Amino acid sequence: MVIVGRRATMRAPDDVDRQILRIAVPAFAALVTEPLMVLTDTAVVGRLGTTSLAGLAAAGAVLGTVVGLCVFLAYGTTAVVARNAGGGRPDRAAAAAVGGVWLAAGLGVLLGAGIAISAGPVGRALASSPASADAAREYLVVSSLGLPSMLVMLATTGALRGLMDLRTPVVVAVVSNLLNAALSVFLVHGVGWGLAGAAAGTVVAQTVGAVWLVVVVAGHARRHGAGLAPRAADVLDAALRGVPLLVRTGALRAALLIAVAVAATFGDAPLAAHQIAVGLVTLLAFALDALAIAGQTLTGRSLGAGDVVGTRALTRRMMAWGAGFGGAAGLLLLASAPFVARLFTTDPAVLDAAVPAIVAIAVIQPLSGVVFVLDGVLIGAGDGAYLAWAGLLTLAVYAPLAVGVGWAGGGLTWLWVAYGGFILARLLTLVVRERDGRWAVTGA
Known part of the structure; x- marks a missing residue:
């Protein structure tokens, strides 16, 4: 159900799906x-x-x-x-x-x-x-x-x-x-x-x-x-909007840099395998980010029109899209892990390190799908301040996990398991925010 002002209308799921695809497909091409x-x-x-x-x-x-x-x-x-x-x-x-x-x-x-x-x-x-x-x-x-x-x-x-x-x-x-x-x-x-x-x-x-x-x-x-x-006011407004998103992105980048630094302590073969894993995660991120962009656009337009109920319904639908796409990508990656790794290297040591890391990444993908979507929805709602604080919090959770893996000599697979903890922490912060509804502020 969609409410605009005091008038309620129904929007079919197929219509919502078409809107999502209408934005996500070209967004992926541009990304x-x-x-x-x-x-x-x-x-x-x-x-x-x-x-x-x-x-x-x-x-x-x-x-x-x-x-x-x-x-x-x-x-x-x-x-x-x-x-x-x-x-x-x-x-x-x-x-x-x-x-x-x-x-x-x-x-x-x-x-x-x-x-x-x-x-x-x-x-x-x-x-x-x-x-x-x-x-x-x-x-x-x-x-x-x-x-x-x-x-x-x-x-x-x-x-x-x-x-x-x-x-x-x-x-x-x-x-x-x-x-x-x-x-x-x-x-x-x-x-x-x-x-x-x-x-x-x-x-x-x-x-x-x-x-x-x-x-x-x-x-x-x-x-x-x-x-x-x-116009100074418009440029300043754009800059102020960007600060919390810059903090949020900086926290994500810091997590990736920490992972590289820890992987480097395991030796050349694990570091090379880590680069393969990062490349696969980046490729999957483009597709998931396209869904996030659909969330940004549709959430902004819906809240601008004063449609809170419709926005919440749209969010749930997009969460299903994120989980579904992430699950499908995870299953495909899980089934092809040994073959995918061989596209990048024939070194047995690198393959031994890369394959179980890719399996860990595959398991994470359904959670990642929901994380990307909710991140996009909250960006579209202008909830950048919360995303900034949530980013710093999840980085604080991940950093000791990753460093602990390196200190204990846990190896590359456990480093990616720790990254799964990072994704889980992001998911929890985003789901809590989605449930409380304070981000759904209406009007232009």
Whole structure:
């Protein structure tokens, strides 16, 4: 049942499912843009030799962390734009979108400058040799020019999701990836620019994508009477919304870094196996994050329209989706664990460490599905402050578990069992919040 104001209507489950898929499928396609660009650069740079590839790995770790922490630009913008659009305030939705874009551009310039200035020391800290450190510095300096465009793409994609324009981000993602692939091959091997050519190709592709998306968002803004000039109030509002989401994301990133640090104490083979496991978890996270984005968008629009009962029903339906998809992914991973590991390595020691870790990951997946969905629902509701505190709490639970596994020499499988404890702690904090209902604040 859905209540809008005092009027109640019924919404069929099939209609809800279609809405979820309508958002989740294109969201998944847009989510893989940046990883595909990274894979393209990896394939192109790999032919330059081990030194260049090692430099790319070090530089990619830096850029991936920065962009990952800035994902609040997409999530926060989706939530506030969807809420205002659902509340019948398209002018405020458009103004919020413009504010988010200006915040992304400004933040991109500052972070890009910081990366360019610190590229040398950072490269030396992360690289495995002086030669690869020089390669990492070269890639970071050029890539820093594209960081404003990358962050603007996050904000504009989030805004368009809130406005239910789901087609444009996918089209832009496809074109950007094709352009990146063509330019990288041409600049690296045709012109002979080497690693800098790969970075330059990505920068151009990101810039084209950002300009395209900005033009579309600007068109929405003009149609609804919102100005395109930066307004301090809107930019500040976008920044304040982002702070708790930044804390929440930072806690998640810290948990991953702790796991890498502990896995490194077990030796080369377990660390290599851990990298395989992380890659599989990341792949599954893209699909689950698509469901979370559907939760963000639909929750924001529903609460903006004053529909609390419908929002709670939608949340329960999406929890079922998360559990179902997570369960299916877990069963598939469980059945294919020995074969999946062999796609990445033939080293018997790495395989012995990877297979049981993958089994542990498979068991976690149904819980992970519900966690991703509830996380998205609460982001869509604007409940960032709770998510920040919950993130810090779950990190406090996980850190001693992971460190304890390392201290006891428990091995990689037990480290991933500890990660299951992290997911369980997240689930408990999210379910408690979902049940108390205080996040379901209505209105634009």
